[in-house]
Amino acid sequence: MILTALEFLGLIAFAASGALAAVRSELDVFGVVVVGLTTALGGGIIRDVLLGITPPTTLRTWPYLAVCGGTALVVFVFHPQVAKLRRGVLLADALGLGVFATAGTTIALNAGATPYAACLIGMTTGIGGGAVRDLLLREIPLVLRKEIYAVAALAGAVLVVVGHALRLPAGPVTAVSAAAVVGVRMLALWRRWNAPVAKGPETG
Incomplete structure (x- = not known):
């Protein structure tokens, strides 16, 4: 039950962030819905394909598509208000990352x-939808930046595996x-932490 609730929370968060990115790229309403759906469902579909679960879980029943499509439409209609909530959008994306x-x-x-x-x-479940979103919008995937x-x-995936090895309850773990993933992500944004990047060749 807890797992299902968290999954739908993640779907809404990722669908909203994907739809807003599509609005910023000036896509029409159909494009906004498609990108919102792709962002929300992409990671789960990749996960199920890797695990041999067919058809993918999110494509078996209508609530997944309805929730994601509805969220994308809401963002399309109210995008001026949503765009002002920059911190909220970043938090939503971090929440989706942690949940998935x-x-x-x-x-x-x-x-x-x-x-x-x-x-x-x-990890792939968390970053897959966002990577596909960025590719559709002709951007370098955030995961590669x-x-x-x-x-x-x-890190969140490792914590789950450790909890499983210790036989702790799956839901709370x-x-x-x-929550740890969200905390790390938001702390990194606040403190402007970045992974090392290769420096270009020195000139003259």
């Missing part, structure tokens, strides 16, 4: 994945790990 990375790890473990594979699948993003997702 940790829930994806839990699902992978329940499907019989090894701890190593579960960590990678969890210097910001602390994928590292935060991987997932929730606490998701």
Whole structure:
């Protein structure tokens, strides 16, 4: 129950962030909905494909598509107000990252994945939708930039695996790990922490 609630919370967060990015790129209403759906559902679809779950969980029942599509439409209509909430949008994206990375790890473990594979699948679940979003909008995926993003997702996945190894309750472990991902992501944005990047060749 907790896992399902967190998953839908993550869907709304990612759909909103994806739709807002599409609005900023001046896409029409159909494009905004498509990007919102892709951002929200992309990571979960990649996860299920890697785990051999077919058809993907988010495509089996209508609530997933309805919630994501509805969120994207709301953002399209009220985007001037949403755009003013910059911190809220960043928090929503961080929330989606934390929820999907940790829930994806839990699902992978329940499907019989090894701890190593579960960590990678969890991280991919968290960053997959955003990476596809950026590619659709012809941007370098955020995960490949210097910001602390994928590292935060991987840290959350590792926490879930550790909790699973210690036989702690899955729901609370997932929730606490998701909160840790959000905390790391927001702290990195606040403190402007970045991953190291290679410096260009020295000139003359």
